[in-house]
Amino acid sequence: MTNNLQEIERLKKEKNAVILAHNYQTRAIQEIADFTGDSLELCIKASKIKKADIVVFCGVDFMAETAALLNPHKKILIPDLNAECPMAHMLSAEDIKKAKQAYPDAAVVLYINTTAEAKSKADILCTSANAVEVAESLPHEQILFGPDRNLAWHVSQQTNKEIIPLPEQGHCYVHKMFNLGDLYFLSEKNLDAEILVHPECEPSVQKFADKVLSTGGMIHHVTQSLHKTFIIATEVDMTTRLERDHPDKTFIPALNEAICKNMKLHTLEKVKNCLLNEEFIVKTNENTKNAAKRAIKRMMDVSKNQNKMNKSIKEAVENG
Numbered sequence: 001m002t003n004n005l006q007e008i009e010r011l012k013k014e015k016n017a018v019i020l021a022h023n024y025q026t027r028a029i030q031e032i033a034d035f036t037g038d039s040l041e042l043c044i045k046a047s048k049i050k051k052a053d054i055v056v057f058c059g060v061d062f063m064a065e066t067a068a069l070l071n072p073h074k075k076i077l078i079p080d081l082n083a084e085c086p087m088a089h090m091l092s093a094e095d096i097k098k099a100k101q102a103y104p105d106a107a108v109v110l111y112i113n114t115t116a117e118a119k120s121k122a123d124i125l126c127t128s129a130n131a132v133e134v135a136e137s138l139p140h141e142q143i144l145f146g147p148d149r150n151l152a153w154h155v156s157q158q159t160n161k162e163i164i165p166l167p168e169q170g171h172c173y174v175h176k177m178f179n180l181g182d183l184y185f186l187s188e189k190n191l192d193a194e195i196l197v198h199p200e201c202e203p204s205v206q207k208f209a210d211k212v213l214s215t216g217g218m219i220h221h222v223t224q225s226l227h228k229t230f231i232i233a234t235e236v237d238m239t240t241r242l243e244r245d246h247p248d249k250t251f252i253p254a255l256n257e258a259i260c261k262n263m264k265l266h267t268l269e270k271v272k273n274c275l276l277n278e279e280f281i282v283k284t285n286e287n288t289k290n291a292a293k294r295a296i297k298r299m300m301d302v303s304k305n306q307n308k309m310n311k312s313i314k315e316a317v318e319n320g
């Protein structure tokens with residue numbers, strides 16, 4: 001372990017590399033990463049990397065692919081090529097084509113958890129941190145939204161738009177594990193705890209939550225919440241991330257078995273080998289990359305405008 005850590009640090013310097021990691025990575029990976037965040041934060045970070053020659057991405061395929069699309073002149077590496085998000089493969093470009101024919105007036109909003117080929121057929125992308133803002137930013141009344149039906153449901157509750165899930169049964173196997181009964185039982189045992197739930201959970205679980213948030217949203221919320229204890233309904237290592245940022249607060253995983261085994265394929269040994277051998281290179285497809293990149297950039301513009309608006313509202317409030 002120590003050898004791996006020392007070797008990773010040495011290789012990072014030698015090769016001018018940075019390591020990005022998603023919030024669901026293990027503590028060991030979170031600790032060696034230069035930046036850890038949610039899908040939107042990682043996307044923004046990837047777009048701003050200027051000085052590094054190599055980016056090692058400890059996350060699942062669609063995240064690394066997004067980083068590659070935003071950094072065409074850098075080497076984007078993933079420590080384990082099998083780290084795929086199954087949900088991202090539940091929606092094909094062909095499904096989108098058929099849905100567009102059935103709903104010609106609808107906009108296509110895709111969750112960033114999709115393949116680059118599917119992304120190239122979207123009007124705009126979103127993450128769980130900005131899905132509602134993205135839907136609101138569009139003039140369309142009808143929105144084809146995929147592939148996560150629970151995030152689609154979450155957006156439908158927050159807007160007046162007609163949200164059509166695409167495909168009907170798109171889901172995440174990890175977030176599907178949470179159920180209302182278990183959460184109710186846990187909340188009865190921890191009456192002071194605030195319940196934070198990811199929007200990939202079933203509607204009944206979302207309805208029971210105090211807050212429905214992306215993983216990055218959970219971190220920001222905990223920073224300003226007066227609560228000391230939190231029940232966290234998302235992948236189990238999210239509590240690791242929260243504990244690192246807030247050692248004075250208590251985080252209870254809603255389910256210890258909620259493990260994304262795809263995210264967990266990355267290990268320190270594989271990160272070391274990845275840097276050493278400069279593999280595995282994340283490739284982008286020539287035919288789809290420009291359209292996919294356009295849909296990502298549109299999403300990032302919505303988030304930028306939203307941040308500017310939040311900043312000016314905050315300033316107006318502070319200045320009276």
Ligand code: 13P
Binds near residue numbers: 040172216
């Ligand atoms: P976040 O964008 O909230 O980190 O979610 C990504 C994800 O894959 C959740 O399962």
Ligand code: SF4
Binds near residue numbers: 084172173260263
């Ligand atoms: Fe995909 Fe679910 Fe893993 Fe997130 S937790 S990467 S949605 S399988």
